[in-house]
Amino acid sequence: MSSGAERPTWTSHLRRQVASMPPEKLLPDTQPVYVASWIYVFGALTIGAFIVVLLSGAVIAMAGPSWWHHSSFGHFINSTHLWSTEFFFAFMVIHLWGKFFMAAWRGRRRLTWVTGAVAFLISIPIAFTGYLSQQNFDSQWIGGQAKDGINATGAGAFFNVLNFGQMLLWHAVLLPLFVGLLIAGHVILVRRRGVVPPLPGKGGA
Amino acid sequence: MSTPGYPIAPDPNVPWTGALRRYDLIKEVVIATLVVLLLTIGCSLIFSSPDDKPVTIASWSAADPGDFLTTAVSELNNTSGTATYGPPYTHVAGSGQNLIGGISLQRIVGVHIPIKAPQVFVLDPLHIVAQTDPALTTVLGEYESASTSDQTKWTDAYTAALPKAIFKGSSVTLPAGHYGPVGPMMSALLAQARAGGLDGALISSDRFYQSDFTRALLFLADGGYLESLAGSQHLQGSQWGMMNETGNYPGQAWLWLYTFWYQVPPFSTSDNADAQIWGLMALFSAAFICIPFIPGLRSIPRAVPVYRLIWRDYYRRAER
Ligand code: HEM
Numbered sequence: 001m002s003s004g005a006e007r008p009t010w011t012s013h014l015r016r017q018v019a020s021m022p023p024e025k026l027l028p029d030t031q032p033v034y035v036a037s038w039i040y041v042f043g044a045l046t047i048g049a050f051i052v053v054l055l056s057g058a059v060i061a062m063a064g065p066s067w068w069h070h071s072s073f074g075h076f077i078n079s080t081h082l083w084s085t086e087f088f089f090a091f092m093v094i095h096l097w098g099k100f101f102m103a104a105w106r107g108r109r110r111l112t113w114v115t116g117a118v119a120f121l122i123s124i125p126i127a128f129t130g131y132l133s134q135q136n137f138d139s140q141w142i143g144g145q146a147k148d149g150i151n152a153t154g155a156g157a158f159f160n161v162l163n164f165g166q167m168l169l170w171h172a173v174l175l176p177l178f179v180g181l182l183i184a185g186h187v188i189l190v191r192r193r194g195v196v197p198p199l200p201g202k203g204g205a
Numbered sequence: 206m207s208t209p210g211y212p213i214a215p216d217p218n219v220p221w222t223g224a225l226r227r228y229d230l231i232k233e234v235v236i237a238t239l240v241v242l243l244l245t246i247g248c249s250l251i252f253s254s255p256d257d258k259p260v261t262i263a264s265w266s267a268a269d270p271g272d273f274l275t276t277a278v279s280e281l282n283n284t285s286g287t288a289t290y291g292p293p294y295t296h297v298a299g300s301g302q303n304l305i306g307g308i309s310l311q312r313i314v315g316v317h318i319p320i321k322a323p324q325v326f327v328l329d330p331l332h333i334v335a336q337t338d339p340a341l342t343t344v345l346g347e348y349e350s351a352s353t354s355d356q357t358k359w360t361d362a363y364t365a366a367l368p369k370a371i372f373k374g375s376s377v378t379l380p381a382g383h384y385g386p387v388g389p390m391m392s393a394l395l396a397q398a399r400a401g402g403l404d405g406a407l408i409s410s411d412r413f414y415q416s417d418f419t420r421a422l423l424f425l426a427d428g429g430y431l432e433s434l435a436g437s438q439h440l441q442g443s444q445w446g447m448m449n450e451t452g453n454y455p456g457q458a459w460l461w462l463y464t465f466w467y468q469v470p471p472f473s474t475s476d477n478a479d480a481q482i483w484g485l486m487a488l489f490s491a492a493f494i495c496i497p498f499i500p501g502l503r504s505i506p507r508a509v510p511v512y513r514l515i516w517r518d519y520y521r522r523a524e525r
Contacts, residue, residue, distance in 0.1 A: 031228035032221040033211065034519040041237065044230075048238035052245050069256060078256070079249035082454070086248075087241055089459050101511035105497035107217025117494040127457055131450070137257035138451050141435045143418075144426035145442060152302040152479035154310030157293040157317035162423065165416025197215035198516040199507060201524055 026191050035195050039102075042095035043190075049088035050183065054176065056081040061172055065133060085127055092120060104196045112189045119182040122175060129171035132161055211523035255452035257438075260431055262407065262421065266398035269430045270372045273398060274391055275364065276428040280326035281387070282360035286427040288322035294423070295320060302480035311480070318419060326424050330406035331390060334397050341393050348386040359385035375399035442467050462489070 059077045060068060068074030096116065099105075105113040131142050143161045150156040160166055207213040210224035266273040279285035291300025292311050301311035328345065335341040348356065363384045371378045375396045379388065397403050407421040425431050432441070440446035447464045450456040463486055472478040496502050506512060513520060 027230060029227065029229060030225040033224040033226050034516055035228060036226065036518055037515045039515050041233065044233045044237040045241060047234055048241040051238050052241050075253070075256065076249055079254035080245050082254040083248040084241060084245045086455050087244060098515065101506045101509060102515060103503065103506040110497040113497050114494055121490055124459060135259065137259050137434070138255065140259055140422060140425060141431060141440055143422055144431065145447065149479045149483060151293060152311055153483045154314035157314045160318060160419060162419040163417045194220055197217055197221060198519050199512050200214035201520045
């Protein structure tokens with residue numbers, strides 16, 4: 001706390017936040033003994049899949065959205081974009097169930113759960129807008145069907161699934177940016193609070 | 206008894222002071238990324254990815270001209286899916302799904318993407334052709350200056366006769382009847398569609414660059430052709446289609462719960478299924494985010510011994 005005379009500023013507040021995360025805490029090379037299970041790998045695998053999704057998407061972005069329909073290399077890159085997405089969701093869901101059964105929100109770690117859960121929910125429209133941006137039969141059909149669901153919520157008036165330009169930008173810019181920031185916050189929270197200890201064992205409180 | 210360094214009920218609020226082990230986070234993330242990269246490349250080489258050609262208005266009108274004309278006449282006489290849709294496309298009293306009781310977010314938000322079906326899908330495109338076709342100009346003039354009751358009489362007669370239509374190339378022949386100008390209008394529209402002109406007309410605007418396919422996609426969605434293709438690819442809503450994609454690919458498996466509701470009553474038979482299911486999923490999503498705050502739900506992990514499996518080494522030592 002600052003003394004009575006010097007009132008805290010936003011700047012000093014941010015400095016304290018940054019100072020509370022020294023490099024040894026952000027990137028430790030030891031962990032408590034209980035951090036010893038395959039389940040801990042799934043967070044890292046989810047990050048790995050997210051990176052592969054971003055890289056394959058970046059290659060498609062460089063050549064433009066129609067490229068992969070008439071280039072066999074483009075089609076291969078599209079396949080990697082699809083499959084890394086499938087792995088991203090698969091690993092994320094295993095990670096999620098693991099954290100649920102560990103009640104990993106205990107001890108001021110609730111925000112870690114919340115950021116993860118929101119990242120999961122926002123990943124769904126990333127995949128969905130990706131399907132809409134494919135410019136193929138699947139996009140046409142999904143757009144025609146999905147409009148009814150979204151229109152029923154009133155959101156269809158502003159989020160028009162039949163507007164290709166709008167969907168492509170949500171898919172390639174807005175939503176990934178948002179999920180990327182959430183993942184960063186999520187991981188910083190994990191480091192900041194430390195990995196949650198085991199639940200009290202048999203006969204424990 | 207618990208071993209020193211392995212406290213059996215560590216306080217999750219305070220930093221751990223027990224035993225530590227070596228752990229290389231960066232190596233873990235790097236190897237994880239490489240593993241995913243290899244898995245991804247493997248699956249891509251083995252399974253590839255689907256890419257079915259889009260349907261065009263030209264391919265639709267060639268493959269199923271009867272369906273195309275049925276849809277076009279329904280746009281002209283305002284009975285199509287889009288014309289009767291309500292918000293956000295058209296003003297139709299009482300249309301729009303209800304969330305609960307008589308409350309409809311769809312109606313509250315209202316019409317934001319206005320579509321005048323007869324003009325957008327039939328009359329405006331025909332006026333482009335009419336610029337070089339004086340006979341069509343006359344026919345269009347006759348239709349547009351006629352009374353609504355005459356227009357409806359013609360379109361109804363045309364719709365009734367369509368099942369008996371004979372198609373040859375891009376021309377259509379109907380049994381003799383009182384179709385007025387609707388007969389030549391629809392013949393011209395079919396020819397325009399077959400030639401690809403309608404594809405262009407539906408995406409063009411007063412601007413040069415295009416990125417919005419709302420009108421063309423609404424028109425396709427109003428027809429039966431797209432749906433029949435989707436049905437043969439197990440993509441319809443009643444076939445769990447929302448989580449499927451073309452071909453044998455995993456699709457959006459994470460939509461299983463959302464898709465599930467559409468298969469079961471009361472939703473499978475409700476006119477307001479979309480609004481109700483979205484409302485329900487909004488509640489479930491909020492609950493999912495809030496699990497750590499919800500008494501009962503947040504205690505489930507204590508009752509299910511999966512955690513004993515995850516931390517089995519730790520408990521073995523701590524309980525020794
Ligand atoms: C968007 C994708 C996600 C990524 C990239 C991600 C990444 C990570 C990483 C790297 C960790 C630390 C290592 C580990 O324990 O696995 C972690 C921990 C955690 N994750 Fe996620 N996560 C994601 C989604 C989620 C979701 C959907 C949830 C739950 C709704 C969640 C809940 C948690 C919790 C509670 C922890 C703290 C674990 C502890 O203290 O032991 N995460 N996450």
